[in-house]
Amino acid sequence: xxxxxxxxxxxxxxxxxxxxxxxxxxxxxxxxxxxxxxxxxxxxxxxxxxxxxxxxxxxxxxxxxxxxxxxxxxxxxxxxxxxxxxxxxxxxxxxxxxxxxxxxxxxxxxxxxxxxxxxxxxxxxxxxxxxxxxxxxxxxxxxxxxxxxxxxxxxxxxxxxxxxxxxxxxxxxxxxxxxx
Numbered sequence: 666x667x668x669x670x671x672x673x674x675x676x677x678x679x680x681x682x683x684x685x686x687x688x689x690x691x692x693x694x695x696x697x698x699x700x701x702x703x704x705x706x707x708x709x710x711x712x713x714x715x716x717x718x719x720x721x722x723x724x725x726x727x728x729x730x731x732x733x734x735x736x737x738x739x740x741x742x743x744x745x746x747x748x749x750x751x752x753x754x755x756x757x758x759x760x761x762x763x764x765x766x767x768x769x770x771x772x773x774x775x776x777x778x779x780x781x782x783x784x785x786x787x788x789x790x791x792x793x794x795x796x797x798x799x800x801x802x803x804x805x806x807x808x809x810x811x812x813x814x815x816x817x818x819x820x821x822x823x824x825x826x827x828x829x830x831x832x833x834x835x836x837x838x839x840x841x842x843x844x845x
Contacts, residue, residue, distance in 0.1 A: 713794060713795070714791040714794055716791060717778040717782035717790075717791065718778065719774060719775075720774065720777060724751060724752055725750060725752060726749070726750045727748070727749055727770075728747075728748045728749075728750075729745070729746065729766060730747075730759070731744050731745075732744075732761045732764075733761075734761070736764055740761075740764060743766075744766070745763075745764055745765065745766045745769055746760065746761035746769060747759070747760050747769045747770050747772075747773040748773075749773050749774065749777050751780075751781060754784065756777070756784075759773075760772050760773035760776060779791065779792050780792075
């Protein structure tokens with residue numbers, strides 16, 4: 666998924682880029698140069714690690730199992746769930762994300778490649794970097810929310826104090842008028 670603005674005019678095989686507004690944008694080509702797609706991202710943003718390469722067929726065994734759960738007869742009668750076993754690590758992965766065997770197969774292979782990469786690279790793997798980024802965003806949002814509600818509470822307390830003072834002053838004035 667490409668985020669940001671994309672601006673490209675293609676004539677023949679070479680793309681001609683239109684002027685992009687904003688000075689802090691870096692251009693990076695996405696895909697092959699023949700496609701002519703160029704994305705923009707902030708110059709200060711970190712580049713995400715590349716997605717892991719698919720594993721070699723000889724590194725894992727593949728089995729198709731009958732699924733279970735929601736999906737009805739289609740899931741229960743067909744062998745659309747995929748089970749992959751990574752031979753070097755002994756890791757077993759079962760995927761039943763969709764009713765389609767081919768989609769489950771693709772998802773399972775991608776997930777297995779990500780998990781193997783996470784075992785090999787640790788904190789430098791793509792999954793770990795993405796998880797850390799999401800964790801930071803969530804904590805930032807929580808901090809912002811707490812700050813907002815703290816300020817609202819403080820403003821509410823101040824308004825209550827002002828009302829109490831005004832009521833107290835009003836009572837004193839009312840009592841003073843009755844005594845004269």
